[in-house]
Amino acid sequence: MRSWPSDRIAFGGDYNPEQWPRETWAEDMALMREAGVSFVSLGIFSWSWLEPAKGEYEFGWLDEIMDLLHANGIAVDLATATATPPPWLSAAHPEMLPVDHEGHTLWPGSRQAWCPSSPVFREYALALTRELGRRYHDHPALALWHVSNEYACHNVPCYCDTCAAEFRVWLRRRYPDLDAINDAWGTAFWSQRYTEWDQILPPRKTTTFANPTQLLDYRRFQSDQLLDFYRAEKAVLAETSPGVPVTTNFMTLTSFRHLDYNQWAPDQDVVSTDHYLVASLDDPAAELSFSADLTRGIAGGRPWMLMEHSTSAVNWQPVNPAKAPGEMTRNSLAHVARGADSLGFFQFRQSRAGAEKFHSALVPHAGRDSDRFREVAALGALAGRLGEVVGSTVTSSVAILFDYQSNWAAQGPCMPSADLDPVTMATTVHRLLRERGIAADVVHPGADLAAYDVVVVPTLYAVSDEHAAAVAAAAERGAQVLVTYFSGISDLDDHVRLGGYPGAFRDLLGVRTEEFYPLVAGDAVALGTGTGTRWSEHLTSTGAEVVDSYADGPLAGRPAITRRPVGSGAAWYLSTSPDDHTLGALLDRIVSDAGVRPVADVPAGVEAARRSAEGGASWLFLLNHTGQEQVVPASGHDLVADAAVDGQVTLAPGGVAVVREG
Template identity: 50%
Template sequence: MGLTRVSGLLFGGDYNPEQWPEHVWDEDVRLMAEAGVNMATVAVFSWSRLEPRPGEYDFGWLDRVMDLLHANGVAADLATATATPPPWLVREHPEVLPVDAAGTRLDFGSRQSYCPSSPVFHAATVRLARAMAERYRDHPALAMWHISNEYADHTLECFCEESAGHFRRWLRERHGSIDGLNAAWGTSCWGQHYTAFDQVNPPRKAPGPVNPAQVLDWRRFCSDALLECFELEKAVLREVTPDVPVTTNFMSVLHGLDYWKWAGAEDVVSDDAYPDPADPTSHVTVALSYDLMRSLRRQPWILLEQASSAVSWREVNVPKPPGMMRLHSLQAVAHGADGAMFFQWRQAKYGPEKFHSALLPHGGTASRGWRDTLALGADLRRLAEVAGTPTEAHVALVLDWDSWWGLEAPESMPSNRLRLKELLQAWYGPLHASGVAVDLVPPLGDLSGYRVVIAPNLYMCTEEQAAWLEAFPGHLVVGPFSGVVDPDDQVHEGGAPGPLRGLLGMTVDEFWPLPDGTLQQLRLGGRAVPARTWAEWLRVEDAEVLARYEGGDLDGQAAITRRGRATYLGCLPEDVTPVLREVLAAAGVELVATVPEGVEATRRGDYLFLLNHTKDPVKVDLAEPGTDLLTGRDLNGLTEIPGRDALVLRLASSGTRRTNEGER
């Protein structure tokens, strides 16, 4: 048994039968069975159909859909249908609609048209969630609850008076008193001193830059306010159906929501991922998000949405060429997913997503897309034994949402060119290319089992976090602009790196952001390496200098230092591979496999995934023999992988271990 009661790997997608005449439903489930679909996500945007008038429910059509799915061996990821309120709710209660930072109330006509703090919206969602749970609690198709949909996709924040009151209550709980808030926000600057909480508003549009500490707390509040929406529905589902797992679909590495906190509130992590077929490096970007999903609960997860081909929301929506749909799905499984599902099952005839691809395209069963759907379903059945297997990593990347929110505060930083996703990718890219397995960890997370920990940026750092890193016995790498402020966004006494100073053996004398188009050379390992975007004038106290700047105003100053096993980069080298290679070697980190450029190597338990993201065939020298689950071939030594193709090897040594375990 996997994450749900469905065995093996999940395959299917969002199913919107309400968009089609009922006679089409029989064809849908017949084709689902033919394709090997074993789960469908239903009722995501069905609130207005399920509750056409306040307290009046129409479940008959959904009953028939659930029965049809079950009769054809398809489980339901059943949504609570609360992603978009119905027209009657927002017309009877216009205060439910969200307000933007300029004070404009946004109208109905898209999705997520709600204020996250609205008590009217809360009550309505809880009422519907209870009705859904009580209706389907014993239905044999029910395998998982799906609360709302893609929180913060359209509505992350609302600036209305209801939200303002909620924000003030949140601030009172966080800071205790108005004096505590004034101290935390540094309100003596620019005459912002408050004498009562009712004077505090959200960071609405103002004549000039808004207090960055206020913006930081607002970011925290918005994440928490939406999480409260999720928790309200989850409490009802847990009460009525305690044994049914609960999820909500994440949106990869999303700035707006602290997914460490969110993942702790759900049973199963699920993600929506849409790598751009036009970007030849998109598989690296999406691999990072997949590793985050696996790391959030340190268990397998579900890819709940992806595109079979083109999406409908980019300026140019490029389709996936032959082989890419399959390869992207296998990549998710390689990074710990126990399901590869899609948006959506049948391609829509109307609406904003009518040109978004689907498992069953407009062209029907005669289309290339349908042939790809049949082939992928067969492949996922062949890989069923992979479900539930773990991924072991010895390298961890630190990701902290507080630091992210603080780092990217508008109009208050030395440079707005420091973007956390880019800092993460600067390290993740070379690790991915080198075949090194990577986890992500939150500040104060469990570091046991890791040999290398990399913090690309810890703009915000506490004494507790510094002690956590100092206690780590392995090799540590800390990126620039770290240890700058405390949790209230106030600069540490003595400047950066604040509480990390003793660990790193240096201080930052001055930040030295680089203008656009400017490079700063440094000498590293006997060769010149360019740095971009950022540099720092370091004052070395008790550390070895690994690299110095060459030329310019920083000529001769330390750029990269090391104290014991802790390395600090005061700049952004265009390629961190030289630093990374040395640290990995010193830590004894082994590669998953040695592969040519463009080939991705990952491992889940006894299964080795080799994914060729290039258009051309490549040859890989297998260090260990194995059986390719996709073809049944026994492989060893030099092996060719066609373009946009993959091998999934059950390694030969795993058979020996299984036999020995059976004998015991």
């Protein structure tokens, strides 16, 4: 077994030699050496090449590639190749295909054409995994196992009969009896009461709105089904290839919320993720930083692996813009700054055919003689110089709470506003803190909050009593707690907490909301110091100081922002979505009261983050997102320019620096 590269930031990506003739493979090795590639993810979509017919395995080509990679000093993250079945398997067993919301079978011809509950697919996938584990366990190139790929990207939710039967099995484990299900799902409404287990179905397309808690439980079930599938493959690898670490690549970009990664993380030997910029966002780079901090939170603060991102354009958006010169490097260092110890890309060589032929790669269609490949090679060299950063961590005094299951509940049917995306406030607060150079961890509500001086609870719609109590305890011991609108509204069964909103946090905050006043798109409400959009509330203070009030409309004169002293800390409530200036000023006051300082004194448009190691070593990452030269106070040695820094570092337009401090 080969050790994972630890003397550098591991650099590489998905390698698909089966797409290319053998005479290309030697050239690939030379290009990998030139680019500084130190690892590849291999064989992710190669099932039809490894097993062209049932039980007939062809490993010769993979043996050859593994040997070539070893000879060139490249570590292999070897896939179990079970992400997509070969055509012969789905032709023989069409019952394993997923079924959509309206009952349509999703046929092969793309990828992930398999039902998460299919015993047939599991049988064949585990057989292939067993063969791979046995054959390659002792191969000197093998450093990591890569189970499947991007679980749930395309095949959940599935509504087939197999999933229906497995859903009932899952429900029997979760609930003691049908009475408990009827209570949890509120089936007294609309005559939905179940009297036999077989009456329960997946939330398929129906006449009108589905039962919200049934939908919530089905999302939990589908996440658990895929996690069980992952565990089954991992168990086979533990048997056939003991001692080799195992991972699967998450997708922590904020638009992907199909799986509860907090439940998956304990089963990963290293947490890895894929991230791609979404061009339609107002600030894609800010979303990248949030997603990186979210990944670090899922990893429990430990270093993590960026399995995939892109050198330039992707292929799956309505318009796929290319990255500007230097943008790939800034994107990559933003991930490293926030805890990534590996930089992977999809893919090594840009495909000539197939649905992803216009997805960028380390080696573009233009080949070696291209600006893109020259930037790739420069980044690979920089990854080598950043080896001293490996294993260091990020420390923050600010926590932003984020829970996939609460998000699922908040996305249920018949909410007060369809414009209420539960992630909006979390990403907005994170972006404004980032603009101020303030580090933030994005963590589950069940995380230990003892080390945080500021705790932000952004649109945490569904929350347990235990987690609500932990937030209150943080304020008691001295933290500044900021709770935003539509938090604490329901319990984990999506039952509204009665007596006035915001339910679970009402006593902590010293406020009571009688009614929501959501705002339609384009509307705003005046505040004493700015404007609010998207949301407002008929709010009364029951013991909190009124910091700002609504200045017009039906809520004129009522509190909009409040503060209540709690223990040696304070609890703040934000009942609307303010403009950036207003929310930024509020965050300035909160972090000042908490004594939280920025990572560095940075000008607008410069992103700053710090990683630290035991023993006191630290590295300041500076990313200039502007088109102008910027100057930042710093001292030490810039690993990017390989030059001393004495008092200040000058960042070129779009430039970056990584300063070893001291």
